[in-house]
Amino acid sequence: MAEKQEQPEHNLPLEGEGQSKELQRNKRMKCFAYVLAFAVFQTGVILIFVLVFLKIRTPKFRLHSATFENFNVTASSFQMRMNAELDVKNANFGPYKFDNSSITFFYRGAQVGNGFISKASARFRSTKKFNVTIDLSSTKLPSSAELGSDLKSGILPLTSHSTLNGKVEQMKEKENGEAALLGDGKSFNHGGCEAP
Template sequence: MMAGKDSNSPQPLVAGDAEAAAANSRELRKKKRIKYLLYFIAFVIFQTAVIAIFVLTIMKVRTPKFRVRAATFDPSNSNTDAATSSFNFTMNTRLDVKNANFGKYKYEETTVNFFYRGTPVGEVSIPKSSVGWRSTKKVNVVVKLGSDKVQSSSELGSELKAGILRINSRAEMKGKVRLIFIFSKKKSTNMDCSMDIAITPPQLVNISCK
């Protein structure tokens, strides 16, 4: 009976087995450390990518666009005379202020000037206001166009006879873009548009803005 008990009792670990177990434990700990390090590196890369996208898209300040979009005319206050090279128009004009930023754009009072061959023929003031983030504000104004300051010329008379009058509009709009309530940055935009007035009946065509 004593001999049977001795044969079934657990044998003590020899020195080689103990060293193998310790080495295996160290290897497992090393693999865990490497795994955690890889997780940390992946997290840092992900966070860096998120911050880069945030800076390059949301925090990037874009220049708003200020343009002439359309117009109608009041026939009772619109007339031309090719013989005297003169014209007068009342133009109900729609202007657009487009803000592509992720923040509100507040702009100051702005004057839009209209020209015929470099000579002023009309102007209109736009009250200060604001445009919401990633939106377009439509501004309706009445513009009085007249040839009082234009010297009588064969070019103007010819254009009036042909029924097409080419004019330009220019303006500088100053303002600030406020990004996600954190900071604001000054941003100006320039209007530089050309367009034709088809005289009979009066209508605005061929609008082109830079």
């Protein structure tokens, strides 16, 4: 019975056992640090992917060049045909598909011509070029001294306006509506054939 009453010995950790537990703790902390660093790296990669590749940019729509034919210019009126080369620059990582539209030309705020733009698609990260024929005429304009002086000088200031409504398709599922605008002013020398 004396054996039963003996006090149990306290289990004191041995010196080697404490070092191995410390080594295991250090290994766990190192593993946790690696997992955390990998998670931060993956988050950064995903964030860069979303901000660079999936960001929808509005396509640029502009009048690239124009040539003129069938000139009929008098001291107070003009009538001519314009062959305009338009382009849509798509900087997105998906095709931009736009609908039918029109382009309108103005002389000092008054409409002098209108052209039809048929629906098409600009491939991803490329420029789609197409031609539009527009008949320009001043027959609907009131007679003014400005028109006569502009025609006399050989420079005809025209402005244009057009809107292309379409969608950018990315990753075959995501579609967003975008509108590309054309609104610029150009002065055309009707003494020559090329637009500046």
